[in-house]
Amino acid sequence: MASPVSVSDVLIIGGGLMGTSAALFLRQRGRSVTLLESDLVGRQASGTNFGNVRRQGRPIHQLPLANRAIAIWRRANELLGADVEYLQSGHIRVCYRERPENIAKMEEYAAEARHVGLDLELLTGNALRARFPFFGPDVLAGSYSALDGHANPRLTAPAFARAAQRAGAQVFENTRIIHAAKQGTDFVVTAEDGRTFRAPVLLITAGAWGNKLSQQFGEPVPLTPRGPNMSVTEPVPYAIAPAVGVMTPVEEETVYFRQVARGNIILGGSTRGPSYPDQYRAYVLPQNTMKQLRQIRRLAPALANLNIIRVWTGIEGYLPDSLPVMGRSATTSGLFYAFGFSGSGFQIGPGVGETMAELIDTGTTPIDLSHYDIARFRRSA
Amino acid sequence: MADRELTPRIVVVGAGPAGVRAAQTLLEAGIRPVVIDEAARAGGQIYRRQPTNFRRSHEALYGTEAARAQAVHDGFDAIAATVDYRPDTLVWNIADGQVWTASERGYATLAYDALILCTGATDRLMPVKGWHYAGAYSLGAAQVALKAQACAIGARVVFMGSGPLLYLVASQYVKAGAKVAAVLDTSPLSNRLRAAVDLIAQPGILADGVALTRALAKAGVPVLTGVTPLEITGNAENGVNGVRVRLANGTERDFAADAVALGYHLRPETQLADLARCDFAFDAKTRQWLPKRDQDGRASVAGVYLAGDGARILGARSAEVSGRLAALAALADLGHKVDPLTLVHLRRQVASYARFARGLATAFPWPHEQAANLPDEAIVCRCEAVTAGDLRRVVNETGAKEANRAKAFSRVGMGRCQGRYCGHAGAEVIAACANIPVEQVGRLRGQAPVKPLPVAIAPEGEE
Numbered sequence: 001m002a003s004p005v006s007v008s009d010v011l012i013i014g015g016g017l018m019g020t021s022a023a024l025f026l027r028q029r030g031r032s033v034t035l036l037e038s039d040l041v042g043r044q045a046s047g048t049n050f051g052n053v054r055r056q057g058r059p060i061h062q063l064p065l066a067n068r069a070i071a072i073w074r075r076a077n078e079l080l081g082a083d084v085e086y087l088q089s090g091h092i093r094v095c096y097r098e099r100p101e102n103i104a105k106m107e108e109y110a111a112e113a114r115h116v117g118l119d120l121e122l123l124t125g126n127a128l129r130a131r132f133p134f135f136g137p138d139v140l141a142g143s144y145s146a147l148d149g150h151a152n153p154r155l156t157a158p159a160f161a162r163a164a165q166r167a168g169a170q171v172f173e174n175t176r177i178i179h180a181a182k183q184g185t186d187f188v189v190t191a192e193d194g195r196t197f198r199a200p201v202l203l204i205t206a207g208a209w210g211n212k213l214s215q216q217f218g219e220p221v222p223l224t225p226r227g228p229n230m231s232v233t234e235p236v237p238y239a240i241a242p243a244v245g246v247m248t249p250v251e252e253e254t255v256y257f258r259q260v261a262r263g264n265i266i267l268g269g270s271t272r273g274p275s276y277p278d279q280y281r282a283y284v285l286p287q288n289t290m291k292q293l294r295q296i297r298r299l300a301p302a303l304a305n306l307n308i309i310r311v312w313t314g315i316e317g318y319l320p321d322s323l324p325v326m327g328r329s330a331t332t333s334g335l336f337y338a339f340g341f342s343g344s345g346f347q348i349g350p351g352v353g354e355t356m357a358e359l360i361d362t363g364t365t366p367i368d369l370s371h372y373d374i375a376r377f378r379r380s381a
Numbered sequence: 382m383a384d385r386e387l388t389p390r391i392v393v394v395g396a397g398p399a400g401v402r403a404a405q406t407l408l409e410a411g412i413r414p415v416v417i418d419e420a421a422r423a424g425g426q427i428y429r430r431q432p433t434n435f436r437r438s439h440e441a442l443y444g445t446e447a448a449r450a451q452a453v454h455d456g457f458d459a460i461a462a463t464v465d466y467r468p469d470t471l472v473w474n475i476a477d478g479q480v481w482t483a484s485e486r487g488y489a490t491l492a493y494d495a496l497i498l499c500t501g502a503t504d505r506l507m508p509v510k511g512w513h514y515a516g517a518y519s520l521g522a523a524q525v526a527l528k529a530q531a532c533a534i535g536a537r538v539v540f541m542g543s544g545p546l547l548y549l550v551a552s553q554y555v556k557a558g559a560k561v562a563a564v565l566d567t568s569p570l571s572n573r574l575r576a577a578v579d580l581i582a583q584p585g586i587l588a589d590g591v592a593l594t595r596a597l598a599k600a601g602v603p604v605l606t607g608v609t610p611l612e613i614t615g616n617a618e619n620g621v622n623g624v625r626v627r628l629a630n631g632t633e634r635d636f637a638a639d640a641v642a643l644g645y646h647l648r649p650e651t652q653l654a655d656l657a658r659c660d661f662a663f664d665a666k667t668r669q670w671l672p673k674r675d676q677d678g679r680a681s682v683a684g685v686y687l688a689g690d691g692a693r694i695l696g697a698r699s700a701e702v703s704g705r706l707a708a709l710a711a712l713a714d715l716g717h718k719v720d721p722l723t724l725v726h727l728r729r730q731v732a733s734y735a736r737f738a739r740g741l742a743t744a745f746p747w748p749h750e751q752a753a754n755l756p757d758e759a760i761v762c763r764c765e766a767v768t769a770g771d772l773r774r775v776v777n778e779t780g781a782k783e784a785n786r787a788k789a790f791s792r793v794g795m796g797r798c799q800g801r802y803c804g805h806a807g808a809e810v811i812a813a814c815a816n817i818p819v820e821q822v823g824r825l826r827g828q829a830p831v832k833p834l835p836v837a838i839a840p841e842g843e844e
Contacts, residue, residue, distance in 0.1 A: 234796075262765075290488060290838070304835070304837035309797050
């Protein structure tokens with residue numbers, strides 16, 4: 001067999017936000033790292049998502065991880081030496097009149113979140129409209145998080161990759177891994193073009209492609225590729241500080257928007273579209289764009305005065321319980337996973353990288369990963 | 382006309398010379414097509430019609446092309462009531478065998494058995510420092526002002542760029558009584574001699590072109606060739622006050638003007654072909670990506686056909702022929718009998734126009750080297766105000782050398798025009814900065830909507 005291109009302490013497959021941030025934090029811990037990306041870093045789920053840096057709405061058990069991430073977001077520009085357009089300008093989650101029971105749910109969530117360091121303010125009626133006059137008449141109440149915000153996904157993972165490189169990580173783009181196995185004490189992974197890479201630790205952060213690798217270690221997971229439904233308006237004067245989202249059990253109603261400093265308003269949500277990991281393509285379905293615009297008009301009627309200039313999507317991996325696979329392999333020592341973030345990995349991404357680096361480096365982490373254990377799919381998959 | 386069938390449904394997008402001739406050809410075969418056009422009146426850009434309350438003659442509007450314009454207009458007027466004609470309607474997306482339209486009435490979908498894209502062209506633009514000032518127009522826009530609104534873009538206009546349209550629009554301005562300060566062509570005169578071997582393929586058009594140049598000279602308009610644009614001078618408050626160029630002999634010269642019309646020939650509007658998932662290939666002669674199509678206009682996707690300048694810049698006359706050919710190709714593929722001799726005859730005509738177009742590309746090349754020399758402060762992407770320096774910084778600091786990657790990092794091509802006007806120049810700036818061939822930079826992926834779409838849009842018939 002040809003000698004490997006690289007031998008390092010840790011091999012990471014998948015150059016999204018999870019993989020690139022893990023690479024940087026592993027380097028900060030003095031581990032040598034090789035990061036393998038099949039395309040370009042941060043191009044799919046990490047680069048095409050909405051850009052919400054929100055903690056609220058996440059499962060309560062995930063908030064310690066989200067808090068760890070927000071500390072990194074706050075120093076991201078300095079850490080990365082690049083502006084990732086992080087704005088800690090607030091996040092508001094609203095519910096509609098036809099589901100008043102959501103107010104009680106918001107209150108309950110806020111009470112629990114407070115114990116985990118997330119302060120939420122419940123706003124209704126005139127108080128809500130005085131602060132956020134853009135909401136439509138269907139909006140009943142809102143839960144406001146002053147210390148959440150948003151950032152630019154297109155810039156973030158590539159900035160982590162460059163920072164990791166400067167810190168000494170080796171990053172190989174356009175490197176499609178077709179085979180991964182443990183030989184003795186080392187993992188040997190092979191690219192489509194025959195190059196091999198070797199390390200005693202392997203971290204798989206391959207998003208929608210994660211299952212292709214995990215199943216090579218006897219751990220298939222029921223991962224479904226989908227794509228976010230995104231649109232952006234022309235730029236208008238900056239006026240909307242918080243990222244805004246709807247709390248509802250109905251997927252079609254789940255829309256969100258945020259205004260970037262440049263002035264464009266990014267619209268996201270409603271029905272997600274299909275994506276095709278094998279072809280590296282995802283398509284926005286026009287009917288989904290139309291559903292999204294209808295829901296946006298309901299949420300904030302004044303946005304109807306704008307035009308959308310572009311739509312986009314990418315390739316995201318979803319798991320049936322909307323929770324990621326994160327932690328150790330159940331079959332193979334030295335193997336770790338962090339993938340399948342099911343459309344809600346952006347905010348926690350840097351925290352995931354730091355946590356995985358900690359787990360790999362020290363063998364333990366204070367973050368509770370029990371909900372994300374890959375073994376939960378042992379029977380179903 | 383009751384015997385003409387709506388099935389199979391053939392959708393023609395665009396009612397310029399290609400779309401009109403395609404629609405006529407389909408009707409002749411007994412099929413009633415749907416003709417969707419963004420404009421209020423058929424004719425396309427080249428034969429754009431004036432508003433209904435204007436009364437200028439075809440001769441006044443179209444000069445040497447009056448008879449052709451008249452024929453296309455009359456041709457369409459004769460079938461407008463028979464085809465399913467949808468003016469003022471934008472096709473903003475294509476997916477799963479349906480076109481998605483938008484108009485004042487809202488949005489609608491329309492399934493097709495065959496789709497003939499006759500989407501036309503827009504100006505091909507190379508940035509120059511100062512081109513974002515008020516008073517800087519594209520050549521096409523300068524012509525639209527004249528044709529549609531009967532007004533000039535300024536009191537003293539410089540025409541700068543290259544290509545036949547430069548001379549055509551300048552002479553139309555002279556004829557309309559506007560003051561043309563100068564015609565500044567970036568192409569050296571010697572190129573035209575080298576191009577003669579191909580230009581002779583269309584002696585009539587060539588003679589018209591020579592006559593235009595003579596008419597400009599006769600009107601006392603300075604016509605300079607081999608010019609290098611340096612700057613459109615002016616300021617944010619008052620707009621353009623002139624242009625500065627380097628002449629062929631190396632000296633710099635200023636021309637006073639309150640408006641500039643810029644353009645380097647045309648580029649096809651290929652976003653719909655892209656959304657229909659057609660394959661593209663790089664055309665080395667014109668340094669741009671074009672949708673693949675066979676000699677009759679079949680795209681790489683079954684059921685999609687490309688005609689006119691939206692496929693290749695071969696000119697309006699060729700568009701009439703390629704529109705017919707694409708319609709015949711669609712008919713043949715749908716099982717209609719098509720006369721093979723007609724095909725041979727039409728293909729031969731297109732080949733002749735293609736040879737002439739090759740000559741034009743030799744005579745008036747896209748001055749890609751200007752992108753390398755563009756000063757850092759010059760704006761490349763006007764929608765997003767991204768300068769050449771911004772773009773070069775992204776290339777150098779992040780290593781982004783692919784068009785979409787550089788767009789993601791720099792915002793070049795991310796604005797209202799979606800890279801239609803800055804995409805080619807942006808790719809040249811990246812290529813020069815990264816020292817790689819421009820084809821390696823790739824092309825911006827087309828994304829819906831083709832033009833800005835109101836958030837307010839609802840289904841047709843609702844509210």
